[in-house]
Amino acid sequence: MARFIARRVVQLALVLLAVTFVAFSALNFLGDPLVNIVGPLAAIDYCDEVEAGLREDSFTSINNSRGDCEIIGEVKAEFGLDKPLAQRYFTWLGNIITGDFGTSFQTQLPVSEIIAQKLPKSLMLMAMAQIIALAVAIPVGVYSAYRAGRAVDRATSVASFGLLSIPNFALGVIVLQFFTLRNQWLPASFDDTSFFTRVHSLFLPATVLGLGIAATYQRLLRTDLLTTLQEDFVHMARAKGMTDRHIMTRHVLRPSLFSLITVFGVSTGALIGGSLVIEGIFSIPGIGSEIVTAVIRDDFPVVLGSVVVIASGFVVINFFVDLFYTWLDPRVRAS
Amino acid sequence: MSDLQLTVEDLYVRFPTSRGTVEAVNGVTFTLEKGQMLGIVGESGSGKSVTAKTLMNLLPRTAEVDGNITFEGEDVRAVAKERRKHFWGVKMTMVFQDPMTSLNPVKRCGEQITETLRYHLGDTNATAKNKAVDLLEQVGVPEPSKRVDQYPHELSGGLRQRVVIAMALACEPSLLIADEPTTAVDVTVQKRLLDLLDGLRRDRGMSMILITHDLGVARGRCDDVAVMYGGRLVERAPTETLFADSRHPYTEALLRTIPRIDQPIHTRLEPIAGRPPELIDPAEECAFALRCRYAQPDCLEAIPPVGGVKGQHEFACFHPANTARGRQALDANLAAGQTVTGLQIQAAAGMN
Numbered sequence: 001m002a003r004f005i006a007r008r009v010v011q012l013a014l015v016l017l018a019v020t021f022v023a024f025s026a027l028n029f030l031g032d033p034l035v036n037i038v039g040p041l042a043a044i045d046y047c048d049e050v051e052a053g054l055r056e057d058s059f060t061s062i063n064n065s066r067g068d069c070e071i072i073g074e075v076k077a078e079f080g081l082d083k084p085l086a087q088r089y090f091t092w093l094g095n096i097i098t099g100d101f102g103t104s105f106q107t108q109l110p111v112s113e114i115i116a117q118k119l120p121k122s123l124m125l126m127a128m129a130q131i132i133a134l135a136v137a138i139p140v141g142v143y144s145a146y147r148a149g150r151a152v153d154r155a156t157s158v159a160s161f162g163l164l165s166i167p168n169f170a171l172g173v174i175v176l177q178f179f180t181l182r183n184q185w186l187p188a189s190f191d192d193t194s195f196f197t198r199v200h201s202l203f204l205p206a207t208v209l210g211l212g213i214a215a216t217y218q219r220l221l222r223t224d225l226l227t228t229l230q231e232d233f234v235h236m237a238r239a240k241g242m243t244d245r246h247i248m249t250r251h252v253l254r255p256s257l258f259s260l261i262t263v264f265g266v267s268t269g270a271l272i273g274g275s276l277v278i279e280g281i282f283s284i285p286g287i288g289s290e291i292v293t294a295v296i297r298d299d300f301p302v303v304l305g306s307v308v309v310i311a312s313g314f315v316v317i318n319f320f321v322d323l324f325y326t327w328l329d330p331r332v333r334a335s
Numbered sequence: 336m337s338d339l340q341l342t343v344e345d346l347y348v349r350f351p352t353s354r355g356t357v358e359a360v361n362g363v364t365f366t367l368e369k370g371q372m373l374g375i376v377g378e379s380g381s382g383k384s385v386t387a388k389t390l391m392n393l394l395p396r397t398a399e400v401d402g403n404i405t406f407e408g409e410d411v412r413a414v415a416k417e418r419r420k421h422f423w424g425v426k427m428t429m430v431f432q433d434p435m436t437s438l439n440p441v442k443r444c445g446e447q448i449t450e451t452l453r454y455h456l457g458d459t460n461a462t463a464k465n466k467a468v469d470l471l472e473q474v475g476v477p478e479p480s481k482r483v484d485q486y487p488h489e490l491s492g493g494l495r496q497r498v499v500i501a502m503a504l505a506c507e508p509s510l511l512i513a514d515e516p517t518t519a520v521d522v523t524v525q526k527r528l529l530d531l532l533d534g535l536r537r538d539r540g541m542s543m544i545l546i547t548h549d550l551g552v553a554r555g556r557c558d559d560v561a562v563m564y565g566g567r568l569v570e571r572a573p574t575e576t577l578f579a580d581s582r583h584p585y586t587e588a589l590l591r592t593i594p595r596i597d598q599p600i601h602t603r604l605e606p607i608a609g610r611p612p613e614l615i616d617p618a619e620e621c622a623f624a625l626r627c628r629y630a631q632p633d634c635l636e637a638i639p640p641v642g643g644v645k646g647q648h649e650f651a652c653f654h655p656a657n658t659a660r661g662r663q664a665l666d667a668n669l670a671a672g673q674t675v676t677g678l679q680i681q682a683a684a685g686m687n
Contacts, residue, residue, distance in 0.1 A: 241424020
């Protein structure tokens with residue numbers, strides 16, 4: 001078991017290294033960071049030519065006597081942009097590890113502060129959505145598999161296909177309209193006053209998110225349960241005279257959780273980055289909307305910082321999912 | 336004659352499917368005395384497992400069941416609601432074919448034994464665990480106190496089947512149904528498991544139904560053997576009578592598929608020609624007629640009823656083997672070179 005965990009931790013580190021490197025280089029290739037700091041491309045091309053000795057630096061700024069290229073050079077040095085990509089990556093990685101995510105180009109605030117402020121809201125939304133999804137999907141899935149083909153099962157099938165086919169912005173808008181605008185049962189926007197107000201104001205968006213996920217979980221769980229129900233050990237348990245309830249919860253459920261927790265890992269990972277649409281509809285200042293703003297404004301440090309946090313979260317969640325497999329099935333431990 | 340423990344009368348089991356109704360069991364009648372061991376022999380699809388599952392109340396909800404099953408004076412198909420909880424698994428239990436799949440892979444062996452004890456007998460965890468260790472010891476599992484904490488995948492096939500048997504015996508049932516208990520394990524283990532089951536049965540005065548497709552397994556252990564074909568019971572007799580003086584042509588054909596030690600080596604075993612009968616909407620004729628060397632026109636006109644001596648040697652055939660009527664039918668078919676159904680036959684070596 002210790003070896004298993006050690007191996008997974010090494011894998012985890014390698015995945016994180018690869019993800020951050022790809023994200024870092026992609027952002028550097030897709031746009032020159034310098035442009036975002038000093039302005040239009042023409043000046044940079046011009047200065048490259050000056051540097052190469054192809055022409056004289058004939059421009060000076062109006063207010064001081066320094067040439068534009070001099071300023072660009074200073075900026076390059078300040079941000080380390082004169083160094084090769086690999087070197088810049090490792091410098092950046094070193095900073096990240098020590099908790100320095102850099103400073104937003106846009107707001108001049110430390111990226112770590114921005115993330116610390118936005119991420120918990122998205123995480124809370126995610127956690128509540130997953131709790132709601134599991135709380136709905138597991139009992140409903142178990143019951144519909146137990147009564148497969150009967151009225152309740154058919155009704156839940158229709159309901160879950162309905163939930164799967166309604167995009168969450170549509171459901172979000174409908175729910176918002178009904179529960180907050182028409183009836184004022186629940187708050188329409190995020191309230192950061194206390195833990196209780198946070199839970200209270202996130203309940204509606206979390207339910208909208210959670211129901212969509214619950215539908216997927218319910219389908220997966222039902223299918224896996226029906227497969228497990230065909231197993232001989234289920235007949236054996238029946239022959240031993242165990243109750244249906246005991247058989248469903250003690251014999252059948254556990255070996256049927258594999259697809260569900262796999263998708264749980266993936267959807268949790270996806271939701272760490274926040275749900276942009278739901279955050280938008282319910283005015284939650286989470287990380288999702290922050291990333292979109294940062295991408296549009298080419299705010300590299302914010303984008304990179306968020307990518308690192310989200311990717312790490314994704315990888316860590318899936319590490320725990322892998323650990324959970326071994327708890328579910330002792331045979332995984334042996335192999 | 337000792338007491339009857341189990342009576343099955345006119346049992347019909349049907350499964351409606353989209354292609355038609357599968358007639359899995361058609362009017363099966365048999366009895367089992369206390370402490371007796373009955374072998375039910377037949378090929379796949381002959382209805383033997385469905386019969387067992389009917390007794391155990393394990394059929395899917397779609398199954399249509401008709402007939403009477405009485406176990407220790409109680410109507411099995413109408414057990415009172417409050418008695419149902421502790422009926423199957425306590426008085427009557429079952430062991431399945433494949434020990435690899437009949438244990439839950441994610442539960443420790445011990446837990447799978449103790450759950451019955453805790454539920455049916457209300458034992459505490461500690462008592463149940465002690466009993467589980469005892470049971471494992473009784474079924475010949477070495478180091479039982481270590482095994483209770485192991486998972487099924489850590490045990491060999493033979494050991495797993497022993498664990499399954501321990502599980503089934505936990506609440507001291509008076510009837511054990513073993514559905515091909517040794518088919519999935521290798522031959523050396525097979526004999527040991529059968530001897531174990533036989534010994535346990537004798538020690539506990541338990542009755543047993545041994546379901547198998549292998550007549551050799553039934554021989555020497557079962558008091559009586561019932562042969563099933565196409566959902567019907569075609570012959571039933573005390574084991575030695577069945578082997579020495581079989582009446583139904585299917586039993587006779589089955590016996591010829593077993594190698595015998597008293598025959599010269601290299602004696603050819605004879606396969607049974609043709610395919611197993613269609614169970615969906617079968618015709619009103621003897622199900623074996625198409626494959627039968629004795630088949631006569633009357634075999635295609637009606638289903639032969641169960642005849643012979645009731646309680647002694649029963650069989651369902653118009654032209655039984657080892658009788659004058661049968662010999663006559665066979666001779667006529669041999670002379671023609673084929674039967675009424677067009678089955679090509681010739682005199683075989685070693686048959687009379």
